[in-house]
Amino acid sequence: MSTTSKKKNSLSYSEYIKFNTKFYLKNFILNSSKEGKTQYGKYKGKKKFFVMQTPTHGNLGDQAIAYAQKRFIEDNFKGYEYIEVPFEDVIKDTKEIKKVLEGDDVIGIHGGGNMGDLYLSEEYLRRYIIKTFKGTKIVSFPQTISFSDTSIGKRELKKSISIYNKNPMLLIVARETQSYNAMKKYFGEEKVVLTPDIVLSLNESSDMKREGILTCFRNDKEKVINHSHKEMLLESLKKHFGKVTVSDTSVPKKIYPNQRKEELSQIWDSFRSSELVITDRLHGMIFAVITNTPCIVFKNSNHKIECTFLDWLQNKDNVQFLKVNEIEDKNEIIKRAELLIHKNNSQSINENPFKDKYKLINSYIQRKVTGVKNERV
Structure with missing residues (x-):
């Protein structure tokens, strides 16, 4: 090839x-x-x-x-x-x-x-x-x-x-x-x-009070998880954990340079205030890392998420990557979510390792x- x-x-x-x-x-x-x-x-x-x-x-x-x-x-x-x-x-x-x-x-x-x-x-x-x-x-x-x-x-x-x-x-x-x-x-x-x-x-971590799960799924040509499975997963998460906030790192509006910091602060606050992020977006995973928020990340349609995880993030205890076959198992996702939340390792970061x-x-x-x-x- x-x-x-x-x-x-x-x-x-x-x-x-x-x-x-x-x-x-x-x-x-x-x-x-x-x-x-x-x-x-x-x-x-x-x-x-x-x-x-x-x-x-x-x-x-x-x-x-x-x-x-x-x-x-x-x-x-x-x-x-x-x-x-x-x-x-x-x-x-x-x-x-x-x-x-x-x-x-x-x-x-x-x-x-x-x-x-x-x-x-x-x-x-x-x-x-x-x-x-x-x-x-x-x-x-x-x-x-x-x-x-x-x-x-x-x-x-x-x-x-x-x-x-x-x-x-x-x-x-x-x-x-x-x-x-x-x-x-x-x-x-x-x-x-x-x-x-x-x-x-960047280091965008803080000691904000955290509550619930934040999901951040894509809905474009790079997605792997289909709509029906995503909806079933969301329902299972709500039943098991209570508060689940549906979010995305894409918003339907223009953002000019003078508006950038405000928009980013808003999305980073939603990460900083969550106990766990579940995402299939590369920058969903990266936003979790820079805010020191535990994260479960799914594979997307190309290599960028998996390779970024393997190259830079696989030694981080609070980030877990799921391959396509693992995404289908809702019980496994819930089990991993529980473990990450209970580790409670989401304080602010003093030094950026990168x-x-x-x-x-x-x-x-x-x-x-x-x-x-x-x-x-």
């Missing part, structure tokens, strides 16, 4: 053609003709760290990634101005951004789980950034790669390999070993490093800035 995922692409070939036409019409014809922002001029002569392709949609996992990236940059690149360029502004702002780019500047590309053909608009814009800003240091923040084993997936992977490998200033950060090995194979060892998901750099894992990103950028020849980090 030539890709990292056996999952079929959800688009038929005709839908794929229509998608491509719509994407390029919207972004390269309509969007590129719009007036770009002129505020970038005030950063001329200053060291700048742009972060491009950040979300304005309601996926709080992606919003948390954007928040954690900003915190990481502010903590580790104190001499730099942080400048965020949301997804919809990248193409129309390109000319204005190029006018102010200078030698020490860095471009970060938003991390996540969208390197592949499942979310093609994200992959297309990432390629655009890597191709357009070839002379600037670029860091693609921690990502999962997942190209499908279809004609579309193979075609798109080939395009990404060609564009990524033509940029000598690019660092690609994988967030789990399966993606790390695939990225090294496709893009070369010198371009790829491994760190945890950037959200694991903090040092991200030094690879720092050292790469510093080497590029200082011009050191040995670029392997």
